[in-house]
Amino acid sequence: MTVATMLETIRYPDSFLGLSELGKKPTPYKPTYAFSGSYINENHKYYSNCPTGHKGINVCIDIGIEGYLQQGDAQKLYELAYFTADDILELGTYCGLSTSIIAQAIFDSKKEIVFETVDIDKDANAKAQKNVASKTGRAPVKFNILDATEFMDKAIAQGKSYGFIFIDHWHGYEATYEAAMRVKRLLKSGGFCLFHDYNDPANTDPEHVYGVYKGANDALLCDPNFDFYGLFGCTALFRKTV
Numbered sequence: 001m002t003v004a005t006m007l008e009t010i011r012y013p014d015s016f017l018g019l020s021e022l023g024k025k026p027t028p029y030k031p032t033y034a035f036s037g038s039y040i041n042e043n044h045k046y047y048s049n050c051p052t053g054h055k056g057i058n059v060c061i062d063i064g065i066e067g068y069l070q071q072g073d074a075q076k077l078y079e080l081a082y083f084t085a086d087d088i089l090e091l092g093t094y095c096g097l098s099t100s101i102i103a104q105a106i107f108d109s110k111k112e113i114v115f116e117t118v119d120i121d122k123d124a125n126a127k128a129q130k131n132v133a134s135k136t137g138r139a140p141v142k143f144n145i146l147d148a149t150e151f152m153d154k155a156i157a158q159g160k161s162y163g164f165i166f167i168d169h170w171h172g173y174e175a176t177y178e179a180a181m182r183v184k185r186l187l188k189s190g191g192f193c194l195f196h197d198y199n200d201p202a203n204t205d206p207e208h209v210y211g212v213y214k215g216a217n218d219a220l221l222c223d224p225n226f227d228f229y230g231l232f233g234c235t236a237l238f239r240k241t242v
């Protein structure tokens, strides 16, 4: 039995926000796995107090890799990757910020799992590969250049499954909805999926491209096999229950 399967999980259903409330209330990191203490280890704690202000944006962490994650997002990514006993999929590598956090957590947890990340941008991917190697050394990551929906369809056809899926590629409604519908097939029972930019007020603007909030909700909120698990930073966490 792995550490993750021994630990209870904690839901925060009251953290759910209606569309008009997005971005208006603080949604700090809280643990999903009931580990003891406030942090898993020093690397996890680092993201609670790491430098911020990337590109002049106060809430974005600034740890030497281009990207737009908040401290709460980074802590949640580390935790989920650390405790997930099964393979991990990330949609949206960009320059490797979230990828390096997930890879570090896998390395620290001493698990032998497969971590795949997907993006369509070859130039950013070359940077990501360098950035991840410089931050995490030997942590194994499989980089894929492919459209996310295409990757997921292939993965389903190949019978792949994951314990944790991070969705952070194109933030439009269609792409998010397509990913969330495929997550249903790709997640193992008990697995988690985390949507970045779900708790972002841009989702409320009909003129803005963001449709993460609506896309994820339309696919998962009405699905009896999924529970809403909470908001952390600008992310939303759902769990497949059966």
Ligand SMILES: C[S@@+](CC[C@H](N)C(=O)[O-])C[C@H]1O[C@@H](n2cnc3c(N)ncnc32)[C@H](O)[C@@H]1O
Binding pocket: 066, 067, 068, 069, 091, 092, 093, 094, 095, 096, 097, 098, 099, 118, 119, 120, 121, 124, 146, 147, 148, 149, 168, 169, 170, 175
């Ligand atoms: C918000 S960034 C990802 C940020 C990254 N997770 C981080 O922590 O910095 C979105 C990325 O998704 C990629 N992307 C956009 N549409 C995509 C698609 N249809 N399939 C795969 N990747 C896509 C973009 O090239 C971009 O690198």
